[in-house]
Amino acid sequence: METISKTIFDAVTIGGRKLANRLAVAPLTRVSATETGVPTQEMADYHEAFAAGGFGMIITEGTYTDDLFSKANHNQPGMVNTEQMKAWKRVAQAVHQYNTLIISQLMHGGALSEIAGETIAPSAVQPVGMRTTDSSVPPGPFPLPRAMQATDFEAVKAGYVHAALLAREAGFDGVELHAANGYLFDQFITPHTNLRTDEYGGDERNRLRFLIEVYQAVKMALPEGFIVGIRMSESKVNDLRYRWPGGSETARRLFGILAEINPDYLHIAAEGGRWDRECVYPDGTSSNGIARSILRSPVIANGGMHDVALAEKLLNSGAADLVSIGRAAIASPDWPKLMAAGEPVIPFFKALISPSLTLAHTRSVRGQCNASSLF
Numbered sequence: 001m002e003t004i005s006k007t008i009f010d011a012v013t014i015g016g017r018k019l020a021n022r023l024a025v026a027p028l029t030r031v032s033a034t035e036t037g038v039p040t041q042e043m044a045d046y047h048e049a050f051a052a053g054g055f056g057m058i059i060t061e062g063t064y065t066d067d068l069f070s071k072a073n074h075n076q077p078g079m080v081n082t083e084q085m086k087a088w089k090r091v092a093q094a095v096h097q098y099n100t101l102i103i104s105q106l107m108h109g110g111a112l113s114e115i116a117g118e119t120i121a122p123s124a125v126q127p128v129g130m131r132t133t134d135s136s137v138p139p140g141p142f143p144l145p146r147a148m149q150a151t152d153f154e155a156v157k158a159g160y161v162h163a164a165l166l167a168r169e170a171g172f173d174g175v176e177l178h179a180a181n182g183y184l185f186d187q188f189i190t191p192h193t194n195l196r197t198d199e200y201g202g203d204e205r206n207r208l209r210f211l212i213e214v215y216q217a218v219k220m221a222l223p224e225g226f227i228v229g230i231r232m233s234e235s236k237v238n239d240l241r242y243r244w245p246g247g248s249e250t251a252r253r254l255f256g257i258l259a260e261i262n263p264d265y266l267h268i269a270a271e272g273g274r275w276d277r278e279c280v281y282p283d284g285t286s287s288n289g290i291a292r293s294i295l296r297s298p299v300i301a302n303g304g305m306h307d308v309a310l311a312e313k314l315l316n317s318g319a320a321d322l323v324s325i326g327r328a329a330i331a332s333p334d335w336p337k338l339m340a341a342g343e344p345v346i347p348f349f350k351a352l353i354s355p356s357l358t359l360a361h362t363r364s365v366r367g368q369c370n371a372s373s374l375f
Contacts, residue, residue: 006315008308009340012056012322014298015174015227015264017101019056019322022315023336026269026302026324027059027105027176027231029073037064037071037078039087044094051100053334058095059267059324062107062178066159069120069152072109072183079104079163085170092171103227104167105176106160110184111145111193112238120152121145122188123195129238142238147196156184157214164218164228174227177215180269182236185211189232189254191245204253212261229300230258233269233278234287240272248281248290255294266291267324270303275310278303289319300324308339 009021030046033039050058064070064078071078078084088104095102111121114131119142127142148156164175179185187193188200189207196202200209211230218228232254234243244250258266268287270278279287279301292299301320305311306328314320328335332345339345 006312008311008315008323009336012298014057014101014322015229016225017173017227019101020099021054021056021336022322023055024057024059024300024322024324025050025055025329026326027061027178028326028330029061031061031073031075033075033077035075036083037076037080038084039077039091041090043077044091047091047102048094048097049333050329051095051098051102053329053332054336054340055100055325055329056336057101057103057322059103059176060091060105062105062183063163065106065108065163066155068155068159069110069113069116069118070108070156070159070184071116072107072113074115079106079166079170080159081166085166088167088170088172096171101173101227102171103174103176103229104163104170104172105178105231106163106167107178108156108159108184110187111142112182112187113142117143119143119145120148121184122193122200123147125193125195127182127193127238128236128242153200153210156210157217160214161217161221164222164226168222168226174229174264175218176229176231176267177211177218178231179211180231180233180267181271182238182242185214186233186236190236190242204250205257208254208257212257215261215263227264229265229267230263231267231269233271235271235278237271243278248283248285248287251281251285251287251290252294255291259295262296265298265300265322266295267300268302273303273327275301275303275305275314286319288314289317292319292321298322302326306335306345 012019012022092102111119111127113119124147126144132139167175188210194201236242288301298321300322301314302324305323305325311323327348331348
């Protein structure tokens with residue numbers, strides 16, 4: 001029997017939509033919107049560069065969903081009002097010129113807001129670590145969050161539904177519910193940040209309950225064909241060493257529960273950037289492989305997937321259907337085209353995190369780059 005080898009350049013279907021290849025741009029926190037959360041023309045240029053560069057799908061940075069407690073950073077983009085929606089429409093239109101799908105990642109910071117004086121979370125538990133990412137706020141501990149009450153649950157859910165409706169109106173192909181990296185949904189999933197004794201705390205099913213309720217509410221509000229994915233991780237922005245207690249067995253239980261709602265895709269993040277370090281268990285299994293063996297929907301792998309040999313190993317082993325690329329995409333927004341042509345890519349270094357330094361570096365390395373190449 002002939003062996004069929006999958007490559008990163010093969011077409012793939014996700015949520016009933018065909019992608020030109022198996023390469024997605026991972027959500028990248030850029031905090032480059034206006035202070036009122038409105039995307040700028042530079043952000044449209046930034047996203048367009050990835051589409052022109054050959055990526056099959058782009059997932060935006062975490063976008064806040066309400067004006068109450070969801071916002072995590074200054075200059076974070078929002079999807080809560082008409083002004084923000086219309087600005088996002090320019091972004092979606094720029095991307096769609098290249099037959100690339102664009103997904104809005106919807107995010108609630110919960111206890112991990114870098115800027116809020118008051119936060120909400122599943123339980124009143126002091127977050128691990130310190131505020132560090134927003135230079136306008138003095139470094140220090142996160143505020144002690146207030147435990148969510150019934151009205152908070154309804155407000156958060158309503159915010160996600162409203163944001164998803166606005167995303168569709170803006171022309172997005174779908175949304176990704178951010179349940180990774182220590183933010184609100186992840187705070188429910190994590191035992192030490194969820195001490196609730198009601199139906200939202202306790203075992204894995206209860207700790208996934210709110211995420212599933214929001215997913216189902218969004219799905220019901222949007223028409224068939226609008227993609228709704230979920231992103232999960234073990235490590236967190238404030239606790240990179242954290243792993244699920246129980247390892248692979250916990251993963252089997254969590255993904256088995258998610259299989260009951262069959263999300264349009266599951267995106268498993270490696271917050272620290274190393275798939276082999278963050279997604280592989282001592283027994284040799286991986287979170288991606290376990291998810292793929294249980295779910296009927298596509299699984300996206302993340303964490304060093306610019307290593308083509310690793311990416312294609314996961315694709316061919318059945319551990320993933322797509323891969324998402326972050327830092328390598330920042331350095332070379334035309335990474336897919338360069339790789340397909342066998343041409344060199346720009347190596348990533350930390351200065352590229354700064355939009356201005358990124359643009360300057362790109363111009364110096366590749367003279368033909370213009371303002372839309374990197375933001």
